[in-house]
Amino acid sequence: MTDHVDVLIIGAGLSGIGAAAHLTRELPRTSYVVLEAREVSGGTWDLFRYPGVRSDSDMFTMGYRFRPWRHEEALGSGERILEYLRDTAREYDVERRIRYSHRVIRVSWDSDTSLWTVEADHHGEAVTYTAGLVWSCRGYYDYERGHEPEFAGAEEFAGEIVHPQHWPDDLDWTGRDVVVIGSGATAVTLVPAMAEDAAHVTMLQRSPSYILSLPRRDPFAVRARRWLPAGLAHRVVRWKSILVTAVFYRLSRRRPETVRRMVRKQNVALLPEGYDVETHFTPRYDPWDQRMCFVPNADLFTSLRSGDAEVVTSTIERFDADGVVLTGGRHLHADVIVTATGLTLSPFGGIELEVDGEKVDPASLMTYRALMLGGVPNFVFTIGYTNASWTLKVGLVCEYLVRLLEHMGRHGYAVVEPRLPEGGMATRPLLDFGAGYVRRALDRLPKQGPRVPWVTSTAYGDDVRLLRRGPVADRHLVFTARAPRAPVAAEAAAGR
Incomplete structure (x- = not known):
């Protein structure tokens, strides 16, 4: 039928x-x-x-x-x-x-x-x-399936390798070393969330992304809802968000150096003094050539300041039984590796x-x-x-x-x-x-x-x-x- x-x-x-x-x-x-x-x-x-x-x-x-x-x-x-x-x-x-x-x-x-x-x-x-x-x-x-590049030596790794698109319900990272491979929206979300319970979390990136902190609660929205009828508040807050996003995007495309400086200034203020912003937070591309990463209440930067997490910018030579070997010889110990390497x-x-x-x-x-x-x-x-x-x-x-x-x-x-x-x-x-x-x-x-x-x-x-x-x-x-x-x-x- x-x-x-x-x-x-x-x-x-x-x-x-x-x-x-x-x-x-x-x-x-x-x-x-x-x-x-x-x-x-x-x-x-x-x-x-x-x-x-x-x-x-x-x-x-x-x-x-x-x-x-x-x-x-x-x-x-x-x-x-x-x-x-x-x-x-x-x-x-x-x-x-x-x-x-x-x-x-x-x-x-x-x-x-x-x-x-x-x-x-x-x-x-x-x-x-x-x-x-x-x-x-x-x-x-x-x-x-997500995008999962082949990593040499992956079969030797003694821990667990996880892609965020297929997250196991029973994965326990408490007190363990975690390496998150990637620098996009998923990676910058995972790192502070896992750092709360992990021994240490490393965000391993081949190249940096633009990362900007936003308030978890929008102060304008809070005030609008307090003083305006619900329907009007919704329209006003929505249009404010539309206009701010549109202006920011247009500024990024027309004056990329201005936006670069703005993002860098915020990053410097949120990171520990002397942090290598040039290496770890300065992308090679212009703002919005790829999607901008936003983090609520600077949670990623808070994890970096506390030492619970770090960012490493390098390429991977291979996995081994205990973690990741980087080009140049540095070794990152890992009990869990998360491949936040993107979508297909x-x-x-x-x-x-x-x-x-x-x-x-x-x-x-x-x-x-x-x-x-x-x-x-x-x-x-x-x-x-x-x-x-x-x-x-x-x-x-x-x-x-x-x-x-x-x-x-x-x-x-x-x-x-x-x-x-x-x-x-x-x-x-x-x-x-x-x-x-x-x-x-x-x-x-x-x-x-x-x-x-x-x-x-x-x-x-x-x-x-x-x-x-x-x-x-x-x-x-x-x-x-x-x-x-x-x-x-x-x-x-x-x-x-």
Whole structure:
């Protein structure tokens, strides 16, 4: 038996729950189902269980526009973020429309019926849905494996080697020496969290990242909530966070030396006197060429000042039974090695994409408004910002899609397809971002073009004009009238 829905959402994480909540709130007559490969919701925020896991963006913008973040902490803990997501799913009647342990294998478009056929695996059993529109909300990285470089001698190490993406529940680092390999957001979170109980923690980095301390509690947000009505306080605090982030990013790109000096000045003030800031906290790249690392209340610097942790900048020659041998001969003793070496991207989760019986490689396609693929009908994907809160872009994609579906309903359209101009156009990578996990996957990602609407915007203000306020239809979208009546939506799939 095949169930039919108007919209089929892939993924029940931050993006998928947000997408579903928008449909519930704004298009209540639209039937939808959410297929989630894992046994629980939450996506990233359930998957990652390493010590201290938290957001690296402020929660006033990482939270949804329609549902305020009510905790005082600006950089939210993983536990509270997960609670927030699941509360949102319950409040907006999303939870009962999620089908867990449904791993989507293939999505196939049929122009004769104007429908997608979605094939999923549910505990080894094949399950099929049809849908008018497929909305991929599973993010862009591989949930099964992180990026784990091969280290010579790893098999000789007598202790435990752990990747943060697969943190063992029974790992005990109390009173033990820990080496954390990496310098990104995960590493700077792990080091102070583990240093509380470990004998000593070493953050071993090949090269430094920009690290800036922020208050755990945003003083502006605290005052706004005290003096303003809740709804107004949420809007004011959210816009303040949006503007501060945008100004800081723009300053970083236009005057990188100014931001370099600002970050360095703070680092010097927070580190022990005479600390080698040049070696350990001065990156070779400009600010925001890669994502900036933010730490709450200088916790990383506090661990370094106390001597509970240290930063070592070097390269690895090999592992041995007792730890890590560095280039040049220095040895770092370790009982536990944490390889915070990054993510592996998996565009669209490795799902096979077919249009009228022909396999389609997303890497060969151009993205329209960074949310649809040129030449692929009724298919939407959601990828957040790399230079601001992920959810800011997610929310705008949701708002645009709601307007698009309303437009199609008013005019009796069944199909919308982005079409490239005659003669095509120049292409460039989808994400203009220097992080290693992005560079390693550029050949597997779709492309962007040189101009709107084929360019990927990284500016929230530009996207507000394009996605929230701009026209829904343009000359690059081709709409087709309604096809013959689709199967009646099954109650179980529609969640009615």
